Amino acid sequence: MLRAMPEPPTNAPMARSALTVADERSSERAAGPRPAERGGASTRDPATPMDEKVLLERVAAGDQRAFQLLVERYQHRVFAFCARMVGDRAEAEDLAQDVFLTLYRNAGEFRGESAFSTWLFRIAKNQTLNRIKYLERRGRAAGRVPPELAEDRLARLTDEDALDADERLAQSQRAEAVQAAISELAEDHRAVVVLRDMEDMSYEEISDITGLPLGTVKSRIHRARSALAKRLARIFQ
Amino acid sequence: MTALDALTPLFSAHARAERLMDARLDADRGEGPLSPEDEAWLESHLASCPRCRGAFEDRSRLVQGLLREPPLMAPEGFADRVLARAQQEVTQRPAVALHEEPRHWGQWLMAGAAVAATVLFVALAGPGRGPTGAVEVGGAGGGAPVVREAADFEVRAPSVGAAEVRARVVRIADAHSGTVTAHDRVLVVRIPRAELVGVLQDLSRGGELAVTRKSTLAPEQETVVLEVALE
Numbered sequence: 494m495l496r497a498m499p500e501p502p503t504n505a506p507m508a509r510s511a512l513t514v515a516d517e518r519s520s521e522r523a524a525g526p527r528p529a530e531r532g533g534a535s536t537r538d539p540a541t542p543m544d545e546k547v548l549l550e551r552v553a554a555g556d557q558r559a560f561q562l563l564v565e566r567y568q569h570r571v572f573a574f575c576a577r578m579v580g581d582r583a584e585a586e587d588l589a590q591d592v593f594l595t596l597y598r599n600a601g602e603f604r605g606e607s608a609f610s611t612w613l614f615r616i617a618k619n620q621t622l623n624r625i626k627y628l629e630r631r632g633r634a635a636g637r638v639p640p641e642l643a644e645d646r647l648a649r650l651t652d653e654d655a656l657d658a659d660e661r662l663a664q665s666q667r668a669e670a671v672q673a674a675i676s677e678l679a680e681d682h683r684a685v686v687v688l689r690d691m692e693d694m695s696y697e698e699i700s701d702i703t704g705l706p707l708g709t710v711k712s713r714i715h716r717a718r719s720a721l722a723k724r725l726a727r728i729f730q
Numbered sequence: 731m732t733a734l735d736a737l738t739p740l741f742s743a744h745a746r747a748e749r750l751m752d753a754r755l756d757a758d759r760g761e762g763p764l765s766p767e768d769e770a771w772l773e774s775h776l777a778s779c780p781r782c783r784g785a786f787e788d789r790s791r792l793v794q795g796l797l798r799e800p801p802l803m804a805p806e807g808f809a810d811r812v813l814a815r816a817q818q819e820v821t822q823r824p825a826v827a828l829h830e831e832p833r834h835w836g837q838w839l840m841a842g843a844a845v846a847a848t849v850l851f852v853a854l855a856g857p858g859r860g861p862t863g864a865v866e867v868g869g870a871g872g873g874a875p876v877v878r879e880a881a882d883f884e885v886r887a888p889s890v891g892a893a894e895v896r897a898r899v900v901r902i903a904d905a906h907s908g909t910v911t912a913h914d915r916v917l918v919v920r921i922p923r924a925e926l927v928g929v930l931q932d933l934s935r936g937g938e939l940a941v942t943r944k945s946t947l948a949p950e951q952e953t954v955v956l957e958v959a960l961e
Contacts, residue, residue, distance in 0.1 A: 561809065561813055569802075577802070594928070620927070696761060722785070
């Protein structure tokens with residue numbers, strides 16, 4: 494059955510008491526390295542899931558503003574996950590855009606049985622693994638981190654800190670080494686260790702996202718850490 | 731006692747220590763503490779085993795190092811680009827005459843009961859081609875269809891009934907702003923290239939359809955044509 498997309502409401506004021514638009518914007522500006530520091534994106538924030546369910550219901554009804562809030566809230570985390578997985582900034586942006594568009598198209602299918610972030614990262618994980626297979630078939634396997642990633646980080650550090658040139662160079666080189674080591678992992682190992690040790694998600698959340706039993710998640714993280722520890726022992730001395 | 735018997739407890743101890751290392755490192759990150767027995771055993775083992783102590787230290791530095799890695803941030807303007815694509819989907823979505831669908835489905839369902847879907851070919855058409863005339867499809871009288879362009883993707887559905895395949899393909903095409911034209915034994919589905927990844931993902935979702943890539947996409951190609959061949 495063909496399904497017509499509802500027209501976006503032209504006059505759909507959002508309930509500020511539920512969505513706190515101003516807070517969203519200010520938290521976005523303060524987006525930081527970990528979920529808990531990225532405004533409302535933490536899955537462990539008890540106030541977040543309800544708000545996000547409301548937002549998704551509005552997205553399903555065609556509310557572009559609600560979609561905008563969700564994108565702004567999660568853009569950095571989704572992009573970072575995609576970039577870690579594919580190791581290519583342009584590919585990661587394209588992929589992250591697709592993730593949010595999938596969310597947009599399927600907002601009505603969210604049943605609230607898991608946290609919104611879990612649902613979103615499940616989409617991201619599935620699309621990322623598909624993209625990696627697609628790229629591999631084209632002979633473009635994920636590999637070294639592209640220079641842009643390190644340059645982007647370098648520019649940010651320049652803004653944020655008064656680090657001297659040697660320190661910035663060391664950080665950039667370390668970032669490249671970390672990404673290269675991550676890219677050498679098998680995709681399924683890469684996904685779980687990125688979610689755990691870079692996105693700081695719990696084992697239970699990762700189990701929900703990957704659909705793997707908890708024991709399998711733990712064993713994959715164990716093996717991924719073992720491999721990374723060998724490759725990065727010199728880097729993290 | 732053989733040498734292997736003598737070494738087995740040692741290997742088991744190392745293996746147990748390795749298992750407990752992660753639990754110990756994760757204990758401070760909301761995963762719950764080790765049991766007092768495990769904690770005491772691990773501490774004792776690490777004190778007496780340089781190899782495991784070194785491995786634990788490497789692992790600990792790794793986890794802390796990864797957590798301290800500066801975050802990757804979405805590029806500037808990312809959210810605006812996503813919103814623009816979403817808005818484009820809304821405005822470009824073809825108007826669908828919903829009331830006409832049951833008639834098509836009825837026809838398909840009646841004809842489809844004895845039909846087995848075999849192969850879906852996904853071919854790419856160049857820019858500016860007409861909606862249905864771009865790919866010449868033969869085989870209407872039976873047998874394999876003739877696709878006069880090299881297929882870029884092949885999607886196999888060996889055990890799915892034709893009606894189900896049709897319903898699924900139409901749903902997916904619609905969800906990606908596509909159009910569907912029914913020929914004798916072929917459905918021609920046209921989809922914007924930007925939707926290709928989403929379409930392939932939707933097709934492969936559930937596992938019953940397997941997607942195989944046949945060739946590399948040319949940069950100028952803008953439209954994807956799916957050919958659904960039935961026999």
